[in-house]
Structures are given as structure tokens and as C-alpha cells.
Amino acid sequence: MALRHAVLAALLDGEYSGYQLAKIFDLSVSNFWHAVPQQLYTELARLETEGLISGRQVIQHDRPNKRVYTVTQAGVDELERFAATPARPGIIRENLLVMVQAVDHLSAGPVIAQLEERAVASAAKIEVFERTLKHLRGDLDEETYLRSGSPIGPYLTCLRGLRFEQENHEWFTSTARLLRARAGAHAEEGEPP
Numbered sequence: 001m002a003l004r005h006a007v008l009a010a011l012l013d014g015e016y017s018g019y020q021l022a023k024i025f026d027l028s029v030s031n032f033w034h035a036v037p038q039q040l041y042t043e044l045a046r047l048e049t050e051g052l053i054s055g056r057q058v059i060q061h062d063r064p065n066k067r068v069y070t071v072t073q074a075g076v077d078e079l080e081r082f083a084a085t086p087a088r089p090g091i092i093r094e095n096l097l098v099m100v101q102a103v104d105h106l107s108a109g110p111v112i113a114q115l116e117e118r119a120v121a122s123a124a125k126i127e128v129f130e131r132t133l134k135h136l137r138g139d140l141d142e143e144t145y146l147r148s149g150s151p152i153g154p155y156l157t158c159l160r161g162l163r164f165e166q167e168n169h170e171w172f173t174s175t176a177r178l179l180r181a182r183a184g185a186h187a188e189e190g191e192p193p
Contacts, residue, residue: 003043004052005082006033008075011053013151017066018044027132032157044069052078100175108183115176122169129162 010016010024021044022037029035035043047053052075055067071079096118099111136155137145145155 003033003035003039004047005079006035007040007043007047008052008071008079009153011069011071011075012079013154015068015070017058017068019066021069027128029157032161047075050074100179103179108179112176112179112183115172115179119169119172119176122165122172125165126162126169129158129165132158133162 006025006029007021010021010029016024018037018041021040025033025035025040044053044055048055048069052072053069054072055069058066058068060066096111096114099106099114103111133142133155136151136158137149140149146152149155
């Protein structure tokens with residue numbers, strides 16, 4: 001997947017400025033696609049040049065003017081083509097996993113500390129996802145929302161992000177606990193951890 005498809009998908013829900021799009025990426029899209037604001041602005045310009053989005057200038061009297069964007073029919077057609085192509089399986093590329101892989105030959109302390117830090121960060125992300133899902137659902141319970149609520153796409157991707165972070169949190173926590181216990185057992189036996 002290219003950034004262009006993530007941008008087009010995010011713009012399907014409305015007319016957004018580059019700044020608003022960056023916020024959307026931070027809150028919802030970031031669980032499956034990361035982009036910094038400069039990348040988004042570059043991609044917006046490219047998509048507009050290609051006719052996949054249209055932009056218009058909004059005059060603001062109390063702030064600088066802004067440009068807002070919407071998806072054109074050509075952009076929807078591009079997303080249709082993208083959705084019809086086979087999706088490649090995702091892969092995990094994670095520095096922390098390399099550290100855990102090598103932990104038998106390293107001092108476990110720094111690895112444990114990073115696992116614990118990541119568990120804290122993961123718990124914070126879980127809270128954000130839970131708030132976002134609740135906001136999207138409104139007064140509906142999850143079963144009802146999944147059956148008939150709208151929009152369903154952002155809800156499902158947010159739900160995937162929540163489950164991913166829950167799994168991360170559990171793994172970070174249990175792995176840190178296990179490595180700490182093993183290091184303690186080795187210390188009691190007089191062995192190097």
C-alpha cells in the first residue's frame with residue numbers, strides 16, 4: 001500500500017485541510033499507517049496534481065487561509081482499483097523483538113526496562129482507542145454498532161488497533177515479568193543473568 005491510498009481513504013469522510021488530515025492520521029490512521037505531516041502535505045499536492053483529490057482555498061479572517069481537500073471520482077476509482085488488488089500480509093519489523101531475541105547474550109536489565117516502557121505507552125494507546133470507539137458508537141452498544149452503525153470502516157480499523165495494542169501490552173508485560181523472574185532466579189543461583 002502506498003501513502004496515497006491511506007490519504008484517499010481518510011479523505012472519504014469529509015473535506016479536510018492538511019492540518020486536519022495530520023490529526024486524523026495521529027488519532028486513527030496511525031494504527032495501520034504512519035506518516036509525518038510533511039509527507040502528508042507532499043502527498044496531498046501530488047494527489048491534487050493527478051486529479052485524485054480536489055482542493056479549494058478557504059479564506060479565514062482571524063487565521064491564515066487554508067486549503068481543504070476532497071476525493072474526486074477519479075480518487076474513488078483509484079481506491080476501487082486498490083481494493084481489488086490482493087493485499088500482501090503484514091510483517092513485523094520491531095527493534096525490541098531483536099533485543100529480546102538476543103537477550104540470552106545481553107544484560108536483561110535494559111531490555112526489561114524498554115519492555116516496561118512500551119507497556120506503559122501501549123496502555124495509553126489502549127485508552128485512546130477505547131475513547132475513540134466509544135465516541136464513534138455514541139449511545140449504541142458495540143454489537144448494535146457493528147451490525148448497523150456508521151461509519152463502519154473507521155470503527156473496524158480502530159477496533160483492530162485496539163486489539164493490536166491489547167496484545168502488545170500483554171506481551172510487553174508478560175515478557176518483562178518473565179525476564180525479570182529469570183534474572184532473579186539466576187542471581188539467586190549465583191549465575192550471570
